[in-house]
Amino acid sequence: MSVRIVETTPFQDQRPGTSGLRKKVAVFRQSHYLENFVQSIFDSIDAPAGSVLVLGGDGRYYNVEAIRTILGMAAANGFSKVIVGRGGILSTPAASNLIRQRRAHGGIILSASHNPGGEEGDFGIKYNAGNGGPAPEKMTEAMYEKSLTISKYRICDIPQMDEIGDMLIGEMAVEVIDPVSDYADLMESLFDFELLRDFLKTGFRICFDAMHAVTGPYAREIFENRLGARPGSVVNSIPLPDFGGGHPDPNLTYAEDLVKTMYGEDAPDFGAASDGDGDRNMILGRHFFVTPSDSLAVLAANAKLVPGYRQGLSGVARSMPTSGAVDRVAEALGIPFYETPTGWKFFGNLMDAGRVTLCGEESFGTGSNHVREKDGLWAVLFWLNLLAVRKISVEEMLLDHWKTFGRNFYSRHDYEDVPAQAAKEVIETVRSRFADLTGSSFGQYRVLFCDDFSYSDPIDGSLSRGQGLRIVFADGSRIVYRLSGTGTSGATLRLYLESFEPDASMHHLDAQAALQDLVAIANEISKLREITGREKPTVIT
Ligand code: VG1
Ligand code: CO
Secondary structure, three states: OOEEEEEOOOOOOOOOEOOEEEEEHHHHOOOOHHHHHHHHHHHHOOOOOOOEEEEEEOOOOOHHHHHHHHHHHHHHOOOOEEEEEEEEEOOHHHHHHHHHHOOOOEEEEEOOOOOOOOOOOEEEEEEEOOOOOEOOHHHHHHHHHHHHHOOEEEEEOOOOOOOOOOEEEOOEEEEEEOOOHHHHHHHHHHOOHHHHHHHHHOOOOEEEEOOOOOHHHHHHHHHHHHOOOOOOOEEOOOOOOOHHHOOOOOOOOOOHHHHHHHHOOOOOOEEEEEOOOOOEEEEEEOOEEEOHHHHHHHHHHHHHHOHHHOOOOOOEEEEOOOOOHHHHHHHHHOOOEEEEOOOHHHOHHHHHOOOOOEEEEOOOEEEEOOOOOOOHHHHHHHHHHHHHHHOOOHHHHHHHHHHHHOEEEEEEEEEEEEOHHHHHHHHHHHHHOHHHHOOOEEOOEEEEEEEEOOEEOOOOOOEEOOOOEEEEEOOOOEEEEEEOOOOOOOEEEEEEEEEEEOOHHHOOOOHHHHOHHHHHHHHHHHOHHHHHOOOOOOEEO
């Protein structure tokens, strides 16, 4: 099969965001758009001839077409083999696992994660390096630079076929694998499946909502086939190219069906959901919601009860906007704790260096060093394993945790699709007030310091600036303002709020009620309502 060299011209908008390049499907379908970016990846990663690549995606619209294009380009760029999930499917954590297990040079994951899919929806592409983790900023910037000067790309044409099977494209082998089995085996090696089987036989009822996204086949295999959960415990389990028209984002707003089930009469004991590409998780008990920041803290505090973590944790890390609940656990356990910018790519170095075992983000992301991505089903299994050992409800688990460590009330308010200029103005308004805010008071809250968070990676020394504006109060409460790096239309402004409550008699309070003063202060400082004209957030988590 001959290699074609195709002349092209650069696009100006191919800078990867928090997690890869995400755009509307229509943008990706412009001729040469995908090819330019893929060639920019290949030109940046220094893969020696004969390298192996992992390839798969979350099954959204355009997944299969993109896979065909990338296979042809991989063959033309000298890879010896591409390992592809059957039907083009690989969840993000499963892809991370495969890269590591098969010692691939890296992998390409096609996903826009929690963003809506379908022809009118979003598409995305990201590169993960040989450790299985998202390319670090240095590498994504190099890809962007290449994309600005690209003049040609290399591709082999491959024959039209209904389904991609094992084949040779020129000298390059395509190996099609079962996307589920290796991942399910990995889960079985970390958690006590025997205990879980018995636990589910006692009548403990679970509901897992795959949101018509990639985790459906994984969850059916793990919960129903391997653990014997009642058939029907996994709902919305068939991946659809448009996710059934929904927003595959596991939170109280978008996982509406599950929330209804878990807050309804005769609710199951445990509910969970995952996102488009399977790396996020939401945990619910009967009539009870677990904030992701608390979830991370609970897993860290109880990790030794689970086989894969019996030897203890080397350390923990959280993204800056994530609540400080896990910091308190780290302190009690006497283990190191790290605070990184938003995005899983910042955890990779810490995990590779053996500094941390568990990591988490407030955005429904939790994971460990078993792979180099956050992992939705892993978090769900971790929770189930803990509940099976401790034999208490989800709510009791949290009340007990707060009694020991105190409660970090926490919430994130998202203002989606705000005109970019207005979102920028809000951020600049806050920044311009830094000097006069420091030392001033708002009711009981005295401002200790304000800054624009920057992170110096303790392993490779790289510096990342401009990672979110923090206003930190003397009692440890915080307000954080940040612009999203995953949206595809307008800007999404995120407001993160946190306060600490040591008094157990206050722990039952609703987080929104507990945080209402901070919300008012956050609006006052930023003039968010006046500038954006928005009366309330689009999504509250
Ligand atoms: C969001 C979350 C961030 C997460 C990222 C990718 O980014 O806030 O914590 O790592 O999505 O998650 P941003 O820049 O929009 O705030 V996923 O599941 O979309 O890959
Ligand atoms: Co995701």
